[in-house]
Amino acid sequence: MAVISRGFHGRRPEPGRTLPPGQYETRDFPVLSAGPTPRVDRDRWQFTITTETGARHAWSWPDLMALPSESPTVDLHCVTKWSKFGTTWGGVSLDTLLADVETEAGYALVDSYGGYTTNLPLADLRGGRAWIAHTYDGADLAPEHGGPARLLVPHLYLWKSAKWVRGIRLLTRDEPGFWESAGYHSYGDPWREQRYQGD
Amino acid sequence: MPRWLTAALLERREETATASTLVLDVPGWPGHLPGQHVDVRLTAEDGYSTQRSYSLAAAPDGDRLELTVQRVPDGEVSPYLTGEFSVGDLVEVRGPVGGWFVWRPDEQKEPVLLVAGGSGIVPLMAMVRVRAAAGSRVPFRLVASVRGPADRLYGAELDRGSPGLDTTWIHTRTAPPGVVRAPGRLTAQDLADWGWPADFEPTVYVCGPTGFVETAAGLLVALGHHPARIRTERFGPSGG
Missing domain, CATH: 3.40.50.80 (Nucleotide-binding domain of ferredoxin-NADP reductase (FNR) module)
Known part of the structure; x- marks a missing residue:
């Protein structure tokens, strides 16, 4: 039987907006991170993809800028319960970055300037569902939101969209990242409310 | 992992003009580390429910939890929790959550x-x-x-x-x-x-x-x- 909070009415989301279970809508863009915001100079910025055989693919900031950019408009879902509808980003699709990467790996471990890591299946980085984002709302991505560039994988909880992204290691076995080692779900699908281990 | 547990308000303490501490009785609470938080679920009569996360304010004390809630003007949940929510009223809680922003007194001896x-x-x-x-x-x-x-x-x-x-x-x-x-x-x-x-x-x-x-x-x-x-x-x- 449901536990009712007597006298609680709450607010319903606007019609036409569907929220994943347990989420509420915010119009702000809250920030969540585990430590100080790293300051990453674009002149020294580099992004790498390293395969399971050790083959290394690297992009400098001008390299990234030279690649075709997309402008996805996506909904964000944070495990701390807020969702934000209709955010617009600019960035390079992982399909583009992975196009010349030969790999048999099934998993990816993403790492960031500042030491953050997060894991996800490699398939979730393909199919037009993931980007290395460098602009937000038409402007350069601010450091507190992950600038100069962050991973954007909006179909998973936002902790998977690693800020200050530095590289992706492709692995044949799944390896937990920072929050995944601290009790959070390995996959993190908001529509299945996979917040914590065992959900 | 953690199950939803029923929590009843035992006591409310006004901390400032806009913040209240809620003392909750949560049978089955597994204990927590300082710095961890808890998910709180509120369900209305018609079945609508929503969740928020709140930090735990007190040391572990059996089934007793303390949350301090700052009232956010125009918020959906905090005006209710700091206002109408009365002794004996129920919410659900799940946790504890968070393994990073914690202090572990048995392991950490540094200042x-x-x-x-x-x-x-x-x-x-x-x-x-x-x-x-x-x-x-x-x-x-x-x-x-x-x-x-x-x-x-x-x-x-x-x-x-x-x-x-x-x-x-x-x-x-x-x-x-x-x-x-x-x-x-x-x-x-x-x-x-x-x-x-x-x-x-x-x-x-x-x-x-x-x-x-x-x-x-x-x-x-x-x-x-x-x-x-x-x-x-x-x-x-x-x-x-």
């Missing part, structure tokens, strides 16, 4: 610096209370930023103090009589004067609104604290 902005003091107060309850000798310093003296959470308890805990209030708008520091936002000098020197290698916990945490963490790094020893927890102005 601790706590830096709070506004109601960001709540999880830090849990660390202060666990330290006291454990009789720990680990040296603690707390630097807490508030608008004015009326906004101090847990002011009386912190004024009573605890051996080895130094508390400094930073007033951003209104300072009480006798305080020499002019009102203003937290500065590097404040952290140099009232925090630990970086070469003591303290673990630093910073909690508050995003802007405060961005600023404080940046000042701490500039003062020489290694980023890996600075743990942050931020909350946006959203939701409530």
